[in-house]
Amino acid sequence: MKYDPTNAVSKSKLLLPRAKHDHIQGSVDAPIALVEYGDYECPYCGQAYPIVKAIQEQLGDRLCFAFRNFPLANSHPHAEHAAEAAEAAGAQGKFWEMHDVLYENQVALDDESLAQYAEALGLDARRLIGEVLRGAHMARVREDFQSGARGGVNGTPSFFINGVRHDGAPSFDALLAALVQPNAR
Template sequence: MFIPPSPRDRYQGKLNAPVVLVKYGNYQCLQCGEVYQLIQTVQQYFDLVFSQENQVCVVFRHFIESSIYPQAQKAAQVAEAAAAQGKFWQMHDLLFTHQKALGNGYLVEYADVLGLDISRLLQDISKRVHIDRINQDIESGYQSGVTAVPALFINGVRYTERWNIEQLKAAITTASH
């Protein structure tokens, strides 16, 4: 991985955790949604196994291929606008839960559900306030060899095994030692 995780990233857990997963993805890619669910399950598993939290840190970076995923850019902007209001992970979860409904009306509805300031969110999007941050994520992906999503790095090493629970748990267990 070319650009290591830092406080600038969107992350859950502690950046100095024994295992840091960096996922490049977008909210419209259905396989990214499947990997989102897989990582959620793995995170819960390791929290139980270690009887404490913060053994696994999860970082999310945007990687948008606009020609393939035309609604992903707007969804990413909404996630970042939600982050500006302290609700990135809540919006992140909603967008993956409802990734087949990413039209403008739905995005505003999700913001309303989270109690966000809608006019501020819409202003952020219309002024493209968060585009540079999203583009920095995409550029870091390119620098790390990402060409398609989903892409996952475990402690800086690209995960290339099968996308299933057993393979991912094994890779994380190996990385934690």
């Protein structure tokens, strides 16, 4: 073969938070980077949601957290629209607020519920649901998905710590241990 198919350097770079592109909590210059590929309708992502919050609290400024969309649309019929709704909320400046509401209400992610959450967050709900229905943010969600497929996402949630996939359990202890290990930059 002429070249290495796993091109590790560019791959791990793809899996670090990108300042202009990603939805980020914390500074991109923070020493520890955690990127999650998630699906709003996935129960395992729902379980990981409070764990990530606890990890963020524990690590404070040392952590940069980025969330990317990886909707498993065949398994989860509402996941794609939920992801696009979060992006649409982001277009109105409230990505993380919507992200949280979606994970806290995983059992109700139909379009009507999405519109209600937008309303409750003080967003222009008509605009948001209109954007979802005409797929205005579909390309963005697809881009996240493709970067994940390319980067080695192997289910949801998939976590990458400083560009490397975390294959351990997505529990608080296992994630924290992996995040603070000495070779984590």
